Every structure is written in structure tokens, then in C-alpha cells.
Amino acid sequence: MRLATWNVNSVKARLPRLLDWLAETEPDILCLQETKCAAAAFPAAEVGKLGYAAAAHGDGRWNGVAILSKVGLDDVTLSFPGEPGFAEPGFAEPGEDGPPGLATLDEDGERGPLAELGAVCPEARAIGATCGGLRVWSLYAPNGRTVDSPHYAYKLAWFAALRDALAAETAAPLVACGDYNVAPTDADVWDPALFVGSTHVTPAERKALADLRALGLHDVVPTPMKGPHPFTYWDYRAGMFHQNKGMRIDLVYAGADVTARVRSAYVDREARKGKGPSDHAPIVVDLHP
């Protein structure tokens, strides 16, 4: 069983490369993030020709996640219970981001506590499905922007809700893959000194990952194809990939039974090369039967 995860940075822009990669790599299950594609516009027919069933979640503009599978695609779940959206009281001010009318403060003008928030308008950041006996999640965590941004508070709230949602699924063989937008350790960024004060490396974000691991999820660290660090993301700018100035922010978090089946895992750095790549590389995990 071959499982993979890839932030493709637009499934439409990446479609030729995605199809080539699928034909060459032949994963049984692929989790996609940043499809930037409405669910109805997802290229299901194209991947279908390669033998994949597809489930997609997306509004067409930003975000967007999907799962492709050759080994069954059942019990599809869009979003997860309690998932917050950004356009809610507590995060966005009226008129800031999100659909007008959804971003509101309480009647007295106060921001409500997060615990009282309903899921008014979750973004397309999570899709789950049962594939080949595994409960699979494709996740795209909020970026957070800067630590003083409401997007950062939203990111932490999203992780807290994710923890609670995954806690309810630990009885199944669980694997939660995707772009977590958090580098688990200082070794997971090319220059930790440059990241002091930035998102992706803060103690609170790393605690959010630790809270997921406390559920019994294990960080399946892939083998890098070059250098000591299994980076999965390199900014398009300034020759960052060429200099291997990357980050490990795409993660495979696997339950105990799935972890015990891991034969090998690697970063497919080749997929970051050449003309028109995503800024992320796929992670490929091979499981014993």
C-alpha cells in the first residue's frame, strides 16, 4: 500500500504534472492540498482515467483539499466537527475577509469566547475518507501570517478543534496527512535564527503538534533525497530550492497501527524540479500489507 500527500498549489495549474506523477509513482492513496479548485470543477475524469476515485472539498479560490484513491473511497467527510472558519467573531473584524455579513462581533461589540463559536463558515481545509481500511485525512492548516494577526489565533483554534475531532477517531487505523504549516523542530527550517519571531516555529504551534502526537499519532519523518533535512517546501523566490533553503511543514501523522506498518517514507524532491513545479514536494509512504 502506497500513501502520499502533496500540496500541489492549484490542481488546475498542476494537472499535467499531477497526472504524470500519478502514472509514475502509482500511489494507492493521495492527499492533495491547496487545490484552489471548486469541488465541482475538480478534474475527477482525468484522474479517473488513471484508476482513481476522487473526493474534493473546495470553494474554487483559495485552500481546497482532496483525496484520490484506488482502494476505495467511503464515508467522505468535508470539514471536521467543530472546525472554525476565519469569518467568525473572534477572528475577523466586520468587513475584513470572508463573506460580508458573516464576520460580525457580538451585539455588544465584544468578541465572543472561542468556545461559544459555531462553525459559521469553515474554509476548505479538511477532507476525510476511508480508503483501503485506513481512515485518511487530507489537511491544510491555516498559515497564520504573523503572530499578532487574527489569522494566527485562528490557526491555533483550528488545531485545537482538529485535535478534538481526531481524538474521536483514534479507534480506527488513522493517518492525518497534509500541509500543517508548522515546522516541528528547529532542524525543520533551513536557518532557525531567521525564524525567530515568525509563525510556523512558535512554541504554541509546536505544542499544537505535540497535542496531536499525545493522541497516539506518530510523526512519520520521510527520508530526504538530498541533504540531512527532509524539507518538503521551498519558496519559489530567490533560488531557495536550488540552495536547499526549505522547511518541513508537510507531515504524515499516523496512528500506532499504521505506524507499525510503515516500510519506508521519502520526500519526492524530483517533483519540485523542472518547469512549473508546486512549491511543495510530495511525501510518499509505503506500508506493509
Added chain:
DNA sequence: ATGTCGCTTGTAAAGCGA
């Protein structure tokens, strides 16, 4: 690193997000 992409919109340049 702030050097590039991909998306969107007053279908062209500019703003936004990452």
C-alpha cells in the same frame, strides 16, 4: 529570502495570499 507563483477582477495591471 522578500527575488515567484497562482488566483482574482471593471479581460490589463494590480492586489492578495503564500
